[in-house]
Amino acid sequence: MGAVIKETNKDKLFNVFNYIFLTLAAVVVLYPLLYIVSASISDPAAVNSGTMWLLPKGITFDGYKLIFENSDIWRGYLNTIFYTVLGTFINLAITIPAAYALSRRDLAGRNLFMGMFVLTMFFGGGLIPTYLVVKNLGLIDTIWAMLLPNAAAVYNIIIARVFFEVTIPKELEESATIDGATNFKMFFKVILPLSAPIIAVMALFYGVAHWNGYFNALIYLSDRNLYPLQLVLREILVLQEMSSQNINMSSSMAEVLHSKQQLASIIKYGVMIVSTLPIIIMYPFMQRHFVKGVMIGSLKG
Template sequence: MSSGIRETERDKIFLACNYIYVFLAFLIVFYPLVYMISASVSDPKEVASGAMWLWPKGITLEGYKRVFENSNIWTGYGNTILYTVVGTAVNLLVTLPAAYAMSRKDFVGRNFFMAMFMVTMFFSGGLVPTYLLVKQLGMMNTMWAVVVPSAASIWNIIVSRTFFQSSIPKELQEAAQIDGCTNMRLFLKIVLPLSMPIIAVMALYYGVGNWNSYFSALIYLNDAGKYPLQLVLRQILVLQEMAAQGGGAIDTSTAAAMNSKAEIAALVKYAVIIVATVPVIAIYPFLQRYFVQGVMIGSVKG
């Protein structure tokens, strides 16, 4: 007699629908990645005409050559790495202590502070007041103008708080306090080592956000030497669009030159996107185990 559970027709249909849904979701995510990789090594004319829609055609590495030779792209790359590392460190320094404090039931006024945090999720100061504040603090055209205004995400604080409430036993904290452990030492020596899943999740969330961020740099930075990679990429896209739209009465040689520049810009665009995406894709496998565990604990329990 089999001990397995017998699947009904409805179960089989439901399972088949799930497989179809997962397969379609995979195609939706996978196709743009393959297209960008193929476009970055294909002849720009093949890409522009639509002849290249999946696999590379007229393979050329001119785009990557231009990327590696462009000093502005490498400067932007270095700036993005700096902003991401420093920004993520600041994010974690603000988010984790705040979340742990909100998770402690003996923290006086935690409901009031949590309510104040929640207000900022729905109402912000606005772009103009924030710009004036950053300017008055003397942070214009500095790294801190990019890092400090986005130092904490209230949603991430809530997720981290839920993790601390559901995963750090209250008895462990009480035992440590009985042994004379201070709150700071309890947090640094006991709570943080037990919280690697949520630390990895927050580091990945904040890191990806900082890596892809460009709006703060666009508003607060004036020096092109401090632009992140995403802002450099935006300039390439804008220049490409301007070259493509440049009409008017022009001779054949000028039109050909503009066409050539537009094609090279398109090739560089896809190459830069690939170069900018590789670090995040390379880091994720090392954090995947912690990421899945942290997300499940932080969102399901509590």
């Protein structure tokens, strides 16, 4: 049997420091989540007054009841699911083939194309020119305004390209070519089956971005029937912020706004839970591919 390595006093001190640091980091990370969960089932008066800071007080499920009865929230939920699924599919349909093509050393002008891609990471047209392009294409107030302007991310293309360069053996491509496989057949029959880790990583990156995104909707959409869930949540938070300010208004208007503020106060934390729950549930199933894909993609750049 091998000799047992004894820990020195410095090693023990280092381990104690690590445990303390990790415990504090866990508290910092978990406290906001626990607070939101507790606030979603607590009396809004206790939450707004600050008396509820960790554990629920005056437990009530009226917020979740209102969420389930609110048609705007469920319409936004369905819209977000639609944008996430279709948008991620479009992202993958562009990112994976583009990355594979750029990883092929026999692609004529590969460095030129890569340089053009990278250039867009440092220089952009800005918000107004982008809005004018979207408007001239007739995408305003359509689902495509949420999907096409961000159809691909150069950073993700670079990660996927590195994955193909590092992971896919060139001998495998040469063997497939000798056997008579065309480029299309090689891509769909050979490359894609070996690319599950990077596809999972890209799907997670793009899916989370679509799920959390609201800025495109804020700029390009005015039809409430197309609003994603995050924009509905933003309206709830803005409404509560407005009602908490001193604004000169008639008593009837103030009463209406106050009632809406109370409604927003009740449901806002519940909506946060409902909106993040699918991502929390999905992540553990994709974590293995996520870690593997990111590590492989970071080996070479």
